[in-house]
Amino acid sequence: MGYKCIVCIKQVPDTSNITGEVMNRDGTVNRTALPAIFNPEDLNALEAALAVKDEHGGEVTVVTMGPLGACEALRMALYRRADRVVLITDRRAAASDTLATSYILSQAIKKIGDVDLVFCGRQAIDGDTAQVGPQLAEKLGIPQIAYFERFESLTYRAARVRRNTGSGWEVVESPLPVLITVLDTANEPRPAAAKRVMQYKHLTTPDELRARLKKGMPDATDAEREAEHARQMEKQTFLGARIEQWDLDDIDADLQWCGLSGSPTKVHRVQWIVLTKEGYTEVAPTEEGVRGMVHELIVDHTMG
Amino acid sequence: MIEPNRQGDVWVYAEQEDGNLHDVALELCGKARLLADQLGVRVGAVLPGWNMRELAFRLIAHGADKIYHVHDPRLEHYRTMPYARVMCQLIEKHKPQIVLYGATPMGRDLAPRIASKLRAGLTADCTDLDIGDHEEKSAKKVHKNLLLQIRPAFGGNIIATIINPERWPQMATVREGVMRLGDGDPGRTGEIIDENIEFNDFDLAVHVIERHREERKVDLKAARIIVAGGGGVGSEEGFRLIHGLAGALGGTVGASRAAVDGGFIAKDHQVGQTGTTVRPALYVACGISGQVQHRAGMEESAKIIAINWDREAPIFSVAHYGIVGDLRKVIPMMIKAIKARE
Ligand SMILES: Cc1cc2nc3c(=O)[nH]c(=O)nc-3n(C[C@H](O)[C@H](O)[C@H](O)COP(=O)(O)OP(=O)(O)OC[C@H]3O[C@@H](n4cnc5c(N)ncnc54)[C@H](O)[C@@H]3O)c2cc1C
Numbered sequence: 001m002g003y004k005c006i007v008c009i010k011q012v013p014d015t016s017n018i019t020g021e022v023m024n025r026d027g028t029v030n031r032t033a034l035p036a037i038f039n040p041e042d043l044n045a046l047e048a049a050l051a052v053k054d055e056h057g058g059e060v061t062v063v064t065m066g067p068l069g070a071c072e073a074l075r076m077a078l079y080r081r082a083d084r085v086v087l088i089t090d091r092r093a094a095a096s097d098t099l100a101t102s103y104i105l106s107q108a109i110k111k112i113g114d115v116d117l118v119f120c121g122r123q124a125i126d127g128d129t130a131q132v133g134p135q136l137a138e139k140l141g142i143p144q145i146a147y148f149e150r151f152e153s154l155t156y157r158a159a160r161v162r163r164n165t166g167s168g169w170e171v172v173e174s175p176l177p178v179l180i181t182v183l184d185t186a187n188e189p190r191p192a193a194a195k196r197v198m199q200y201k202h203l204t205t206p207d208e209l210r211a212r213l214k215k216g217m218p219d220a221t222d223a224e225r226e227a228e229h230a231r232q233m234e235k236q237t238f239l240g241a242r243i244e245q246w247d248l249d250d251i252d253a254d255l256q257w258c259g260l261s262g263s264p265t266k267v268h269r270v271q272w273i274v275l276t277k278e279g280y281t282e283v284a285p286t287e288e289g290v291r292g293m294v295h296e297l298i299v300d301h302t303m304g
Numbered sequence: 305m306i307e308p309n310r311q312g313d314v315w316v317y318a319e320q321e322d323g324n325l326h327d328v329a330l331e332l333c334g335k336a337r338l339l340a341d342q343l344g345v346r347v348g349a350v351l352p353g354w355n356m357r358e359l360a361f362r363l364i365a366h367g368a369d370k371i372y373h374v375h376d377p378r379l380e381h382y383r384t385m386p387y388a389r390v391m392c393q394l395i396e397k398h399k400p401q402i403v404l405y406g407a408t409p410m411g412r413d414l415a416p417r418i419a420s421k422l423r424a425g426l427t428a429d430c431t432d433l434d435i436g437d438h439e440e441k442s443a444k445k446v447h448k449n450l451l452l453q454i455r456p457a458f459g460g461n462i463i464a465t466i467i468n469p470e471r472w473p474q475m476a477t478v479r480e481g482v483m484r485l486g487d488g489d490p491g492r493t494g495e496i497i498d499e500n501i502e503f504n505d506f507d508l509a510v511h512v513i514e515r516h517r518e519e520r521k522v523d524l525k526a527a528r529i530i531v532a533g534g535g536g537v538g539s540e541e542g543f544r545l546i547h548g549l550a551g552a553l554g555g556t557v558g559a560s561r562a563a564v565d566g567g568f569i570a571k572d573h574q575v576g577q578t579g580t581t582v583r584p585a586l587y588v589a590c591g592i593s594g595q596v597q598h599r600a601g602m603e604e605s606a607k608i609i610a611i612n613w614d615r616e617a618p619i620f621s622v623a624h625y626g627i628v629g630d631l632r633k634v635i636p637m638m639i640k641a642i643k644a645r646e
Contacts, residue, residue: 285629
């Protein structure tokens with residue numbers, strides 16, 4: 001028996017790595033120069049699901065919506081013993097805000113079916129909005145428990161969870177299925193298992209492989225590329241896992257609620273902030289310079 | 305989904321816990337007052353809970369005209385689903401044009417559930433709100449008097465203004481401290497409307513078994529002096545210097561998100577768009593680059609000292625005193641200079 005767990009994850013640009021080299025001259029970030037990473041709290045969500053499987057048995061399915069490149073995050077989930085991984089990718093899903101995203105994820109989860117526990121990271125570091133989890137729970141018509149710290153108990157009837165309330169903690173009990181958003185303090189995500197990295201690092205979806213071959217074999221003819229594609233996909237069938245790829249039709253999504261048309265929030269305007277320099281008193285990094293500054297701040301009663 | 309209702313009021317979700325009103329609810333009443341005056345409508349506040357009628361008067365003092373008071377023992381402790389039911393039913397009944405929530409852990413749990421149910425837009429962590437027109441060029445249409453939801457966007461020094469032109473109410477969350485907390489006018493009058501909400505079994509399916517409150521350890525908002533460390537501090541060890549300077553100044557320790565993500569210090573110390581917004585008398589930024597999300601939370605400090613060895617760091621654009629140098633050398637000098645004065 002065991003529990004059927006679904007984990008929703010996101011691949012995000014590594015915002016902690018915005019260095020000089022990735023800044024454009026106008027002060028914006030060159031997104032393509034930023035490495036893409038597994039959203040940190042989604043790793044905690046995955047860990048929480050894997051821990052349920054370790055203790056009670058069951059199955060962990062990982063779902064992500066994103067471009068083909070997001071397959072990398074799904075492979076990372078396989079390295080950590082996820083059982084099944086699914087990519088939802090579709091041009092028509094582009095420009096989805098959190099509401100449209102939660103609708104699309106809910107359709108995918110309904111297709112997978114029979115879920116007991118849905119886990120999401122509390123928030124993604126590229127937006128910090130923490131909105132998709134609660135919106136997804138509402139779309140699925142199931143309760144939500146935000147800011148999970150640990151299970152106090154878990155039975156087929158109910159989950160008892162200790163959650164962080166910001167001003168302390170509380171223990172709540174919810175019937176299953178339930179959606180849980182996980183904090184980074186909840187657990188220590190396990191590392192990738194080396195054996196599984198070896199096993200799955202070449203696993204791709206057919207489309208991802210096609211895109212890779214286009215880059216990797218620039219001088220080949222289409223026929224040569226197709227032959228290579230067929231050969232590699234054939235090899236992959238022996239790996240014992242696959243990355244499923246679904247589009248919006250596969251999950252029966254109503255296009256009205258996806259992408260731009262499904263997103264009530266729109267961008268009205270984007271402004272670049274012009275930084276004004278020379279507005280400050282430069283203080284020399286010396287004993288004397290610092291002493292002078294401290295003196296001024298004491299005289300004007302800022303300090304002391 | 306609710307059609308735009310131009311006569312709709314501006315609403316605030318009045319967050320309370322154990323009968324204590326959250327400051328952010330009062331801050332939002334003040335902002336809602338300004339927005340409502342621009343629109344020529346009134347300010348409503350929704351107050352769900354049990355035995356907290358007297359809180360209504362504080363909301364009125366801070367700018368609310370109508371308090372929708374929902375008094376029910378099942379609302380004694382916050383639970384997502386019954387609270388969402390309250391908000392959705394009242395929004396459908398009274399059709400406000402704007403609903404504001406504090407971006408507290410509770411508000412961030414509640415608001416998206418409501419937005420999903422109503423299929424309305426929601427913008428997180430706004431750093432400013434205003435009213436303005438939006439021209440939809442492709443449809444040759446002008447949407448008048450929309451809520452402009454202003455927040456830093458991912459990607460450097462960019463501020464994005466978000467709107468919800470069609471699917472109302474227009475909803476946003478705002479962090480505590482972003483809007484100023486006014487003094488309140490105890491002489492203001494308003495109306496308290498008692499509302500009754502029907503709950504179904506599903507709404508009440510989650511039970512609170514046990515609760516434990518911890519006093520907030522860091523109170524950045526109340527600090528007169530803040531010494532904040534960033535990614536440049538390098539480690540938890542390195543943060544000893546920051547604690548040392550804060551100690552010498554009698555100040556509180558703050559941090560950038562890079563320092564929090566790096567595990568140098570706990571999340572409650574984070575200053576910025578998704579941390580705390582502060583306006584101390586003195587803010588000392590040590591090894592903080594000063595990205596827009598950080599500046600959004602501290603640039604209104606009365607005096608700012610920036611210590612950074614990169615002359616080009618954007619933190620200097622908001623500084624009053626700039627020290628281009630290694631914080632590991634400069635901070636000990638500062639501590640020494642302060643101690644010498646005593
Ligand atoms: C949605 C979202 C929300 C965010 N919310 C917040 C928020 O609330 N608060 C926040 O702070 N950030 C927030 N950020 C992150 C923000 O964009 C920056 O990444 C972050 O503020 C960088 O922190 P930092 O400047 O301390 O670190 P770094 O970028 O690592 O910069 C370190 C600085 O220290 C200097 N330095 C290094 N060593 C020394 C030394 N020995 N002496 C002197 N100087 C030194 C360097 O020159 C550099 O300028 C958010 C980002 C996103 C996408």
